[in-house]
Amino acid sequence: MQFALPPRKNQHTLPGARSSRLPLYRRKQLKTFAVFAFAVFSIFYLLTHVYSSSSSAAPAGTAGVVIVTLLDRENFSESYINKIIANREDYAKRHGYTNFFTSVSDYDEAVGDQPKSWALVPAVRHAMATYPSAAYFFHLNQNALIMNPTKSLKSHLLERSKLESIILKDVPIVPPDSIIKTFSHLKEKDIDFITTQDGEDLSPSSFVLRNGDFARFFLDLWFDPLFRNYNFAKAEVHGLDHIMQWHPTVLARTAIVPQRVLNAYSKDSNGAGPDGTYNDGDFIIRFPGCDNVQAKECVEMESYYMLWQRKIKSG
Amino acid sequence: MSLSRSPSPRLGGGWSSPGLTPGSGTATPNPRGLSPSSLAPGGISWAAAKAKSEEVRGYPSFSTRNSGFFSRQKHKISASFRGQSGAGGYVDKDAYGRAQWRPSGGGRGPLAALGMLMRRGRVRILAGILLLFMGYLFFWSTLVQLYRRSPLGGGRKIVIILGANVDGGVTDIKRAREWAIERNSIWNKEEYAKRWGYELEVANMLAKKRYSHEWREGWEKGDVIREALHKYPDAEWFWWLDLNTWVMEYGTSLQSHVFNNLESLVYRDINEYNPLNITHPLPEFYLDELGRSREGDGDTRSINMLLTQDCGGFNLGSFMVRRSLWTDRLLDALWDPVMYEQMHMEWEHKEQNALEYIYQSQAWIRSSVGFLPQRTINAFPRGACGDKNNPAVHYQEEDHDLLVNMAGCMFGRDCWAEIYKYREITERLNRTPWEILKDTLSGAFKRDSEDDEPEQ
Helix, strand or coil: CCCCCCCCCCHHHHHHHHHHCCCHHHHHHHHHHHHHHHHHHHHHHHHHHHHHHHHHCCCCCCCCEEEEEEECCCCECHHHHHHHHHHHHHHHHHHCCEEEEEEHHHHHHHHCCCCHHHHHHHHHHHHHHHCCCCCEEEEECCCEEECCCCCCHHHHHHCHHHHHHHCCCCCECCCCCCCCECCCCCCHHHCCEEEEECCCCEEEEEEEEECCHHHHHHHHHHCCHHHHCCCCCCCHHHHHHHHHHHCHHHHCCEEEECHHHHCEECCCCCCCCCCCECCCCCCEEECHHHCCCCCECCHHHHHHHHHHHHHHHHC | CHHHCCCCCCCCCCCCCHHHCHHHCCCCCCHHHHHHHHCCCCCCCHHHHHHHHHHHHCCCCCCCCCCCHHHHHHHHHHHHHHCHHHHCCHHHCCHHHHHHHHHHHHHHHHHHHHHHHHHHHHHHHHHHHHHHHHHHHHHHHHHHHHHHHCCCCCHHHEEEEEEECHHHHCCCCCCHHHHHHHHHHHHHHHHHHHHHCCEEEEEECCCCHHHHHHCCCCCHHHHHHHHHHHHCCCCCEEEEECCCEEECCCCCCHHHHCHHHHHHHCECCHHHCCCCCCCCCCCCCCCCHHHHCCCCCCCHHHCCEEEEEECCEEEEEEEEEECCHHHHHHHHHHCCHHHHHHHCCCCCCCHHHHHHHHHHHCHHHHCCEEEECHHHHCEECCCCCCCCCCCCCECCHHHCCCEEECCCCCCCCCHHHHHHHHHHHHHHHCCCHHHHHHHHHHHHHHHHHHHHHHHC
């Protein structure tokens, strides 16, 4: 059967059909409203975006790395301290890093009766408070020189391919034979803390720590009064050995790299790990023998300092 | 013209025009609904024409659509709500309708037919409502529970961990009372978890050799939570409960009670209630803003642990942790052999004291801990933290507190008696209207019979 009237859509679509044929004024109203809403929304978005980026972006010139050097002005001469500062400043200037110099005596109250070497932990925490937007904190002991300033931390250590190729996997944390070993499946993105071992212990004299929650947790745990009061023979060094072996959440975010990458020992010093002694061209030379010297100078360093000066003049 | 539309009331919510249910499988024109109007003067109404054309363009005279058993049954059910349109369907061509209608047809006119239909429809509607009601009675709670357990319902985001089998009869013989406490406490949490679709993990706290050897009883909580984190990878919040606790309000969900109200419930500045006199915020100059702030970062999303304080400090009889890196670190930092070696003589409450200690000494902990008012998840019975009723601490029946923790009942109080008491209260508070009626009646009856007794 056919009807004269063409089959139309179902009756109950009629209300819907009506709405598609809105009166003109209504559509105009809707249009203005939509435009207005869009404008408000985008302004709001832009504002929040600008606001958040301004608070999280690294300030110009820091390139995200802060070099933390804890200076012992009480036990070392002014001229020695100035050499160290010159060495760090040259390096920071080359790569756009920021220096954070601080004094051991600032943390006397926090460290209390314990060995002053503990001060490095609150010093790094202090650097974090001072440069909250930095990406990395590079702690380097005062008694060390950056001998190869052309190497940037990024290309030398932090880049993914570089770091993953040098991480020491499945090695005893405390040499030579602790039963706890480093994880064998570490990836660059898991790493928040990069350090080295010498012949006997983990070495906190040169390490890189990524800014963030892990850094807060790690430093606070390390600096816990009960660890400081435990009278570890090597104070913060043994404290680090301890938490690395007992706290897997720390170990899981730690990369141990070969000693010469960050922490080559001078050839006169004791305690370097296998292949841990400074060779020409290494990034850093460290003088552990100077840590306990009361002579106000680090004699061992003089010749290397000259070498470094010649290097930066020629290059 | 009214009859060009459905003559039956649209009680069931069905579509009123007969032509508009093409899926009903109608093959022949519906005589009852349409004939009066389609023959009405003034020509063919749009609706009628529409219906006719629908038939032409619609389905063949025998339908294959409703031949399946299920679709037929479905149709039967839906037909009872659809009023007129459904009544024209093929299933309704039974003797009931036709036999009665036909003879009375032409003479008495459409009005009688209408009345007839109304009556018929009403019976059907009544039957439908009854069916629905029965369904509601029998299946509703099951359906709701199923929904809450599904990924949509969000129940599986919450895991309740109950520390049961404390010491497991290793350090002490487990007597009937201990068994009763355990059985009842587990049942209580099962009821609550089932109701809201939460996961329940009953942890066997058997004193393990591992801990006995290492002298670290009390810290198993950390290991148990870690295991649960691993076992329920989709869950977000983990609620730890000691065995001597009782959930009082089955009808209160954790979402509505706690997690959706973190902003208003939680205090992060411990100075608000500080029985341990913890210095807060930390004064050290070398800490960053977050480490020295009173309120953490002020964003409830950074809260990873919810706990309560009683009169003596932190209470770990009932607390919550959220899956996060922070929680992993906390559980890891809570037990350390060097700390333990120095403090185990002082830390009478073991892991509870350990948490208090690291909260005080390590700034990173503070920024993720939120405190709840004690009664939110950890009300005490009288006798714990004072015998006099203290509305900040003790269970208040009229406020329907969620949980009672018989904290310290093993020291000179009767755990089983307390659990039993609160079980009775819960049963009274959670009665259905029917039970309330029954109890009122039987109560009245009892009173009557008691009145009678002296006379005999």
